Amino acid sequence: MNSITITIEAQVATITLNRPAYFNSFTREMALQLQKVLDACDQDPAVRAIVLTGQGKAFCAGQDLNEVMNPEANPGFRKIVEEHYNPIIMRIRTIEKPIIAAVNGVAAGAGANIALACDIVVAIETATFIQAFSKIGLVPDSGGSFMLPRLIGFQKASALMLLGDKVSATEAERLGMVYKVLPVDTFNESVTQLALRVATMPTKALGWTKRLLNQSMEHTLAEQLAMESELQIEASETDDYAEGVAAFVEKRSPHFTGK
Secondary structure (H helix, E strand, O other): OOOEEEEEEOOEEEEEEOOHHHOOOEOHHHHHHHHHHHHHHHHOOOOOEEEEEEOOOEEEOOEOHHHHHOOOOOOOHHHHHHHHHHHHHHHHHHOOOOEEEEEOOEEEOHHHHHHHOOOEEEEEOOOEEEOHHHHHOOOOOOOHHHHHHHHHOHHHHHHHHHHOOEEEHHHHHHHOOOOEEEOOOOHHHHHHHHHHHHHOOOHHHHHHHHHHHHHHOOOOHHHHHHHHHHHHHHHOOOHHHHHHHHHHHOOOOOOOOOO
16 A cells, blocks of 8 residues: 555645554655655646645654664664655745645644645644654654744744643644634535635745745845845746736636646
8 A cells, every 4th residue: 555645636636644554654665755746746737736634534643653663674863854854844845836734633743743834734623733752752853843933933832842732723723833724524625625726826926925935934124025026026927917917907717827
């Protein structure tokens, strides 16, 4: 059974973490496979939005500790962090297409931080998030120490990471960790509708917006204003801009092609 599955429909690539018996926890094979699938989505012009979700009751429980405890299979933490999770996070942040994390259950450790690195995070109402690292004597990885303080503030992020408290989907939405909490009965349908919505938007503009958000974490105001100017000029030269303006003037819905 493939530990990662992918389907592409209506310009949406749905990537599913597929080790449900192990709460979709990562092995080396699974992490490397996810990188390849993300690369394929990045390079495929037919893909204009990506959904990342989990099979079964969990989104992702982080690292498979059984692999770590197996002397013959354990890749060691340097490889786990530098060859597995760091490249996944960098791909999520640098692919200039919207990536939606559809958190369908527990998101723990690296699994939680992979979700938080995505552009839009929605969670089923039964989902939970936990920075589980301190419970086994580890430190946060997968960009968690970078993203979480920026999402919810330093003090709250510090407490959640030090204490390893479990956060409900409702609390995660209140704190600003997720965009929306979705009911169980309509979760899949709502995720599909959201993905279709972003897949039919001006893809280049969304990608450049993502680039601006990435740089805003490090730029001065002057640097950010200069980058906004450069990218706005590029956006104004796209087919989608011309279509958006024409649709506005003609009082109709635009038909964006991502070009």
